Amino acid sequence: MIASEKDIVEPGSASPAAPGGASRPPRAARSSSRWLFAALVFSVIVIIALGAALWRQQQLIDAVGRESASRYVKLDTQTREAQNRARQSLSVAQDAADKLAALDARLVESQSQQAALEQLYQQLSRGEDEWAMIEVEQALSMAAQQLQLAGNIQSAIAALEVADARLARADRPQFAAVRRTIARDMQRLAALPSLDVTGTASKLDQLIASVDGLPMLASVEPRRAAASNAPATETDAAAPAAPADASWWQRTVAWTVPWRDALLRDTNQLIRIQRIDQPGVLLVSPEQAALLRENLKLRLTSARMALLARQDGPWRADLAAVLEGFNRYFDPEARQTVRAQALLKQVSAVDLNVQAPDIGDSLKAARAVLPRNAPAEPAR
Structure with a gap:
């Protein structure tokens, strides 16, 4: 365009323009090139900044994804371990059931022996003292079975009381030593801490039912202040209000x-400030939360089986794992969590490691009083 304008010469015009006017078009072209270069540099800077931001965002997303996958694998592993423990606990419970079945069989056998002894008494017309000692021996054998097979201290004390009452009704001087021995055994059993299996199992059932309602830290809503x-x-x-003469x-x-x-x-x-020692618990997904709750239920069920089998080691381990889960993943300020933790502490105070004493001295004393010609039944 500039060259064409130079070639066009109007009629009657003078010679070409002066040298000062001929330098203006190149100067305008250089100014336009500078602006174009500046715009290009700015665009490159913006593109580089956007690329860096997108790369950083992708790195953060990948890190969060890897962390979530790792925690999911860890929770899945813990769930499988809990299932294995549950199967082991079921095996222990089956063993306990077998022992209880054996106890029932022994009870039936003892009842059969009792019936046979009664029939023998009617046939041979034994004396009252002899029959009383046979009843006492059977009661003492029953107490020994309760302690050895089931660890039931209350039932053993009840059997000893029956034996002592039978000796008291007989009121014979030769029975005084036997009664003193039975009294010592009853005192030893009464001094042991009582174990409320039914009440403790009921508390564990309450804990199992409350797990689904506990609020997790990852889903806690901000609390509104009372002043709001x-x-x-x-x-x-x-x-x-500002004074009337204020500026x-x-x-x-x-x-x-x-x-x-x-x-x-x-x-x-809108803002809630809370100290969380392990920020990773806030990344727990709903699926992971469901697995965590099922894991805690399995732990509580395993603790219930350990209670019935009176195994103090698994009992302590399961309750400690449940307490750690409550403290780590659930909102410690929620009323449901506070109640569950208090109930769990009450249950954890129960001691299953109680060694029942032997009542063999009472059995020996009772058998020593039996006449030599009386066919005493051995303790089962």
């Missing part, structure tokens, strides 16, 4: 006080 429930009008009314800036500051208080009140409702 007050109407905004009360705050506005409590704001100090314009003082009146402006006084006018913005209600707005500032309202902003602070809304901010307190």
Whole structure:
């Protein structure tokens, strides 16, 4: 375009323009090139910044994904371990059931022996003292079976009381030594701590039922402060009014006080500050939360089986794992969590490691009093 303008010469015009006018078009071209280069450099910088931001965002997303996958694998492994423990606990419970079945069989056998002894008494017309000692021996054998097979201290004490009452009704001087021995055994059994199996099992059932309702840290909603429930009008009314002779800036500051208080009140409702020692628990997904709750239920069920089998080691381990799960993954300020932790502490205070004493001295004393010609039944 510039060259064509130079070639066009109007009629009657003078010679070409002066040297000063001929240098203007190249100067304009150089200015346009500078702007174009600056725009290109700016575009490259923007593209590089956007690429770096996108790369950083992708790195964060990949890190969160890897962390979530790792925690999912860990929870899955823990669930499988809990299932293995549950199967082991079921095996232990089966062993306990077999022992109880054996105890029932022994009870039936003892009843059969009792019936046979009664028939023998009727046939041979044994004396009252002889029959009393046979009854006492059977009661003592029953107490020994309760202690050895089931660890039932209360049933053993009841059997000893039956034997002592039978000797008291006979009222014979030769039975005094046997009664003293039975009294010592009853005192030793009564001194042992009582174990409320039924009540403890009921508390474990309550804990199992409450696991699904415990709020997790990953899904806790921010709590509203108590002061935020007050109407905004009360705050506005409590704001100090500016004096009548105040300057314009003082009146402006006084006018913005209600707005500032309202902003602070809304901010307190939206923001919650809480100390969390392990921030990773906030990344637990709903699927992982469901697996965690099932794991805790399996642990509590395993503890219930350990209670019935009176195994103190598995009992302590399962309750400790449940308490750790409560403290780590659930909201410690929620009422449901506080109640569950208190109930779990009550259950953890139960001691299953109670060694029942032997009542062999009472059995020996009773057999020593039996006449030599009486066919005494051996203790089962």
